[in-house]
Amino acid sequence: MKDYIEFITTAWREFVSTGQVHPKVRREIADSWIRCRKYGVDPYNGKGNVKHPNIDELINKNNELISVARPVIESIYSMVSGSGFALFLVDKDGYIIDVIGDKDIMERAEELDFLKGELWSEKVVGTNAIGTALYLNKPVQTIGAEHYGSNQHSWTCSAAPIYDEDDNLIGCINMSGNYYNAHSHTLGIVTAAAQSIQKQMELAISYKLLNVTFDSISEGMIVMNEHMKIKRINGRALKILNISLEDAMNMDINLVLNGIDFHKLFKERNKFLHNLEWDFSINNEIIKCVINILPLNKNGKNSGMVITFTEVEVVHKLVNKFAGYKAQYEFKDIITNNLEMKNMISFAKKAAKSDCNILIQGESGTGKELISQSIHNYSNRARGPFVAVNCASIPSELVESELFGYEKGAFTGASKEGHPGKFELADGGTIFLDEIGELPLDIQSKLLRVLDNGKIVRVGGTYEKQLDVRVIGATNRILKNEISKRNFREDLYYRLSVMEIKTIPLKKRKEDIDLLVNEFIQKLNIKNRNKIISVKQSYIDELKKYNWNGNIRELKNVVERDYYLSEDEITNVDCLYYNSIDKNINKVESSIEEIKIVPLDKLEEKAIGDAINKCNGNLQLAAKLLNIGRATLYRKIKTYDISVSK
Template sequence: MENYMKFISNAWKEFIDKGYISHAVRPEIAESWRRCKAYGVDPMNGKGNNTRNISVDLKIEQNSELIAVARPTMESIYSIVAGSGFAIMLVDKDCYVIDVIGDSDIMQNADKLNFVKGELWTEEAVGTNAIGTALYLDKPIQTIGAEHFGINQHSWTCSAAPIHNEEGYIIGCINMSGNYYSAHSHTLGIVTAAAQSIQKQLALTISNKLMNITFDSICEGMIVLDEKLEIKRINDRALEILGITHKEAVKLNIRDSLRSVSFNEIISKGDISYNNVECDFYINSKRIKCTINAVPMRVNSKSIGVVITFREVQHVHNLVNKVVGYKATYRFEDIITRNNRMNDIIEFAKKAAQSDCNILIEGESGTGKELIAQSIHNFSDRERGPFVAVNCASIPRELVESELFGYERGAFTGASKEGHPGKFELADGGTIFLDEIGELPLDIQSKLLRVLDNNKITRVGGTYEKQLNVRVIGATNRTLQEEIGKKNFRGDLYYRLSVMNIKILPLRERKEDIEVLVSHFVERLNIKNNRQSKKVHKSYIDKLKEHHWTGNVRELRNVVERDYYLSDIELVSAASVQSYEDDNTVIECHQNRDNIIPIQILEKENIINALKGCGGSKIKASRLLNMSRSTLYRKIKRYNINNKENKNVSK
């Protein structure tokens, strides 16, 4: 070592004085000396500096995570070399010192070299040194004595190794420095191992942080239990759902809190789990209904605990509502009318929507009762909640109660083992629309009355009353007051339901709406059919106004749609209305059927004759037949008119 120190000292002097570097000087050192000379570094100096006046506190704050991870490693190394005259330094990616540990005597010498927090130790600032050169080369390096470019460092030996992040980028460097006579190759091995240890610890720390962030940011509550069923981890969402603090959570007895789950069975057997099961958490005298998953944790075929994830039932119901489409799409502005009485009804419905009262909508079939109900929902404060429509007439009598109010698991033969929420639960926070409410059986009417009174439901087979927040809108085409007299409908339910009563006018009482409704239907059909431009003749509207419209707007829409597809350019003849009227009239025909030729045969022959007479020109034939070219093409295809029947047919 002494011989090498003499050699390197002479080599350094020769380079400083004459610019010549001996081939015996290590290439890394020789190249560094050349860089330092090009930088204009003063070889008679070699002290750290902070010419940029970078804030030490800012640097420490920016690298707080690196310091926190590296500090235990630095302390561990120092506990081994303490008293041997070494100091351990940590620098950031920019080569600023951010942490130092060392013996008091070496720290005094370090202070003289500005080897302290906040000082810069790049090659460009202080010349060749282990820290600056290691970061430049991106590899571990040791510098001894006069290998340092600055003469003030010639009594030192330094060993440094870069620290990388998971992507391979340099984020800092760890260094051991001491008197040059203490130099040993093992020192470089120590700092290299230390750098690798810090890198692994950083990766683990980041991984743990990501896990913690994920654990706390998922939208489900999560509880991790050990094999003794004690809570080891619980995320913020779980605390929010259960309404407790973390301190309260770790004291919970999970068996008492989640009584319907067989935890011992999950732990002992290891192959039992609960998936999407509705269970109740009992927390501080409260009952919180949730949907849970409980899955065993296994390591080397041994159960070491249980992971529970859960959501409030209400959240699951909202998700179901989005999937199955429990949403109101119509608004008051979608209602088309020119009738003053109808406009008054709409204004009344808007006022009813702003209240939280139950509403009864009465009107004949096809008048748009659900359209009004959806508009009320969307005009109310419940707009963002679900809109659940139920046709009471379509539910089998024996299933009405379970369909409306749900059932618990095992409530009856064939019941789902997880139980099932009813339509009222799915409508929680929104509106339930009970269409054809007059069809409900009397026993269900009494239960519905109780729901309207206290906003609570009890599932079939259950004993627990669940509080709900549901607005009820009923609709019927019956005259319920007459049904009350016939003992088919409860009077108390009628008065409880019809706090706000809306009676929809039949179409025959607002015939001024026929024209605007027809225009609307035709416009939508034009858009649907590749933006055609079919129009409506005044005679067509006049004919429609003569009709009685027992099916109201629904019947009108069907008639217009049928006539639309039967018409070419303009809706002129209300053929559908006439056919409906004819369907209700008994016509006796005494003529000889043998003398009647079907219209399709006559039409086919007429088209063939027109094509022959026009030399096969479809354009001329369409004019002759007084039909559009597209209609002619369609009928040619329908009747299979081809070249075999008329060889002269052409475009």
């Protein structure tokens, strides 16, 4: 990416100066530059400077597109939130009509007038994903100096057109962020989102017409008259609600969809609800669905309503697709010549074919998630979602809602529609609970119940939902020691470790270092197309002398560091830094005998203080001495108000 950024920047300068386009510049970008030059666009600008004269009119004109696209945009943003991206919805002329993004990227967008109501056509701001996609009528990605205006050179943008049911262009969706985050997958995401919006638009029209395809659609559908009496219901709806046609025709919609003010909806002209997660209450059973409520307008008056709905599980599958809840690795991706590793893989394959819970224990950097993904892809659940959760990264007060979800209004700040937890998203597949030893004890007891009966209860919920989820736990801690310290439940340990897999540290499989180093170098050479680096055997032999406390992750970092420091061949290990780390660790380990660490279950505060002092404030080494995770150490430091400054 760095090489490309340098190339395109040089090519842009040459074009601005001479009007000549470098032959290696992408055709669609080169043509756009030429158009912008003819338009008289200032290449040293690139900011928005044309605002729609009436933004309210602009929004009202595109109200249907905005209402349909907004849930899709919010869904995508929930997946990329915090990664420095923003999403923009644009009408067919190039005016921005909706936007959502991280605070920092929105501040940068404001500097460029990259805001609602601004026009971002090629004629106004030069080559950019929005304007160029609308001009070419196809998905476009622009990176760095591919933008004609220099003020956009630190951006990457991906845009895809949106069409109506007659294939008329009605707008586009765009995702923008820092140029160093550019990835081809981003263009794929916005293209899929544009297609999703287009399909939702088509469905909305179909619902209004209530044509002869009524019983062939994949969603449940209920048609009501102005008196809220059910006039028609399709077969899919009967199946979802598990009722007979006779029972359906006698339903009181106000009771089965309690909490929705249908009288108010009838009074408000053209009022409709989209993608609302709500509960059907049928025969003392709760059925969670995502619903749409659309008015039937006749002669300017609401003459009835159409309710369409889909089971939440179907929506979750779509979310999983967008969120990337999919295992990428397989057993064939594990590189080894070590007999013990091969035996471990053989055992893991047998475990994968069962439906038992699995516990993977091993040092950090030994590939626990790689093994868990391989197990999932080798199992009968390979077509289902693979949802990975780092238990140590979730604040303790949010763990329950993150894992099990929450109902609408469950707590202050909760989404008014509620939110599914990771277990619900993993239904039909596998959930990988990394750093499971960091789970609070109260959550451990709830997890044990889920493992026992396969049911979850959302925070604020009153009913249990049956799930089909396989649990794979992983930890770099010795859970039997944690049990003795009362940090981990013994019954949960035995429930998890039906199949127990122990990863092999790199120091016990040093014959694999040859394979791993060559694999790393090969991938780096592929990644850096203009740089072909070889490696000397003496370099690999030198690497074998280290203990590799960080295992494969550490080895990969060292090789990558040496790769970028080398010209044609890697001959020497840049060992000064790594030797100092080894010496510090060895120094700390050798000094354990010099200080008596008081057992944590008796004088925990003193033990932590002694460890921190001994490690000169290095919390990573202190956690290693105490044999606890860093997240646990941080929590206890806060509890005891221990000073860590040196």
